[in-house]
Amino acid sequence: MTAVMTKPMMTSMPFETSATAVQETKIEVRDLNLFYGEKQALFGVDLEIKEKEVTALIGPSGCGKSTFLRTLNRMNDLIDGVKITGDIVIDGENIYNSQDVIKLRTKVGMVFQKPNLFPMSIYDNVAYGPRMQGIKNKKVLDQLVEESLRGAAIWDEVKDRLKTSALGLSGGQQQRVCIARAIAMKPEVILMDEPTSALDPISTLKVEELITQMKDEYTIVIVTHNMQQAARISDKTAFFLNGEVVEYDQTNVIFSTPSDSRTEDYVTGRFG
Numbered sequence: 001m002t003a004v005m006t007k008p009m010m011t012s013m014p015f016e017t018s019a020t021a022v023q024e025t026k027i028e029v030r031d032l033n034l035f036y037g038e039k040q041a042l043f044g045v046d047l048e049i050k051e052k053e054v055t056a057l058i059g060p061s062g063c064g065k066s067t068f069l070r071t072l073n074r075m076n077d078l079i080d081g082v083k084i085t086g087d088i089v090i091d092g093e094n095i096y097n098s099q100d101v102i103k104l105r106t107k108v109g110m111v112f113q114k115p116n117l118f119p120m121s122i123y124d125n126v127a128y129g130p131r132m133q134g135i136k137n138k139k140v141l142d143q144l145v146e147e148s149l150r151g152a153a154i155w156d157e158v159k160d161r162l163k164t165s166a167l168g169l170s171g172g173q174q175q176r177v178c179i180a181r182a183i184a185m186k187p188e189v190i191l192m193d194e195p196t197s198a199l200d201p202i203s204t205l206k207v208e209e210l211i212t213q214m215k216d217e218y219t220i221v222i223v224t225h226n227m228q229q230a231a232r233i234s235d236k237t238a239f240f241l242n243g244e245v246v247e248y249d250q251t252n253v254i255f256s257t258p259s260d261s262r263t264e265d266y267v268t269g270r271f272g
Contacts, residue, residue, distance in 0.1 A: 023050035023051050023052060024050065025048050025049070025050060026049055026051040026052075026090065026091065026188070026189065026219045027047070027049040027072065027089070027090050027189070027219070027221075028047075028048050028049075028087075028088075028089040028090075029045055029046060029047040029048075029086070029087070029088050029089075030046055030087040030088075030089070031044050031045075031046060031085070031087070032044070032046075032068070032071065032084070032087070032088065033084070033086055034064075034068075034076065034082065034083070034084050035082065035083040035084075036079070036082060037081040040243065041064050041243050042064050042068055042071075042243045042244075043242075043243045043244045044086075044244065045068060045086070045244070045245050046245065047238060047248060049219065049236075050219070050235075050236070051219050052216065052217070052218065052219055053215060053219065053220075053235040053236060054212070054220045054221075054222060054233055054234040054235050054236075055219075055221045055222070055234060055237070056222050056223075056229075056230035056233070056236070056238070056251065057069060057221065057222070057224070057237075057240060058224060058227060058230050058239055058240070058267075059239055059241055059272070060241070060266070060271070060272035061225075063240040063242060064240050064243040064244075065238075065240045066193055066194075067243075068240065069191050069221060069223050070193075071084060071088060072090075072095075072189070072191055072221065073104055073105050073108035073109075073110060073189075073191060074095060074101055075110070077101065084096065090104075090107070090108070090189070091188075106129075106133075106186070106187065107187055107189065108188070108189040108190075108191060109182035109183070109185055109187035109190045110182065110190070110191045110192075111179055111182055111190065111191070111192045111195050112193055113194040113197055113198060114198050115171060115174035115177070115178050115198075117166040117174055117178060117181075118166070119165070119167060120165070120166065121162065121163045121165060121166060122149075122158050122161065122162050122163075122164065122165075122166045122169070122177060123145055123162040123163060125166045125177060125181055126144075126145045126148050126177065127145050129184050129185045130184055130185070145162070146159075147183075148180040148181070148183040149177070151180065151214070152176045152177065152179040152180035152210060153176060153206065153210045154173060154176040154177060158173070171199055171200070171203060172202070172203025172204075172206060172207065173203075175196070175198075175199060175207060176206070176207065176210065179195075179214075187218065188218065189218065189219045189220075190214070190218050190221075191220075191221050191222075192211070192220065192223065193222075193223045194223055194225060195207060196208070196224075196229065197225065208229060208232060212233055215235075222234065227255070227267055230255075231252075231255050234251045235250070235251060236248065236249065236250055237249070237250075237251045237254040237255070239260075239262075239263045239266060239267075241262060241266070246263055247259060247260045247262075254267065
């Protein structure tokens with residue numbers, strides 16, 4: 001089985017998008033197959049993800065979208081029995097040919113479904129990664145922490161309590177600190193695996209607004225079960241089904257005039 005690809009149509013978007021200039025390709029995925037032991041989970045995935053855009057991955061539970069997301073920073077390496085074939089090229093380098101996984105995960109950050117802060121202060125959570133990279137200078141760390149918290153649109157809410165436990169924050173605030181912690185590593189790509197699924201509607205809106213702002217600086221790939229969310233925040237959308245990419249196009253095309261009947265059935269709620 002192979003992925004069905006469609007050429008992105010250059011149509012105007014009804015929601016906020018990146019600059020109209022042609023974006024460079026940041027991530028190119030070619031004929032990607034993934035196996036958990038004998039069971040195949042991804043089949044011939046081909047995707048070209050542009051720089052400084054938001055790409056949404058949608059599809060029913062178990063369709064392979066989160067599995068695919070984790071291939072982009074080799075998180076699946078941590079699972080026994082995983083075998084991957086095909087190519088994932090980021091900035092011209094095949095990431096599965098590289099031995100430096102730490103460098104990859106610095107360049108390609110990740111935000112998980114539920115906030116996963118460490119049981120330490122807000123400051124120490126954000127400074128954790130830079131410290132592990134050897135940054136010890138307090139002035140440098142102070143600036144990095146502030147820049148990262150500002151970048152995650154939460155500085156004003158926490159600036160007077162940086163030394164208090166991050167676990168005392170609300171769920172939405174914790175998730176934005178997780179985003180700040182990812183930003184502090186100076187990544188170029190940020191992967192998000194259903195980052196708002198555990199949040200209330202107001203916190204969800206804040207994170208969505210943050211994502212639309214962040215694409216000025218980062219390439220963002222987000223898995224979401226919420227199709228309205230995908231329509232609101234993404235530039236392109238890939239529809240996954242049974243481990244394949246059924247369709248990949250501009251988000252407004254996917255939701256208004258998809259070329260595959262399975263995509264139409266999913267986005268109109270006939271299944272999933």
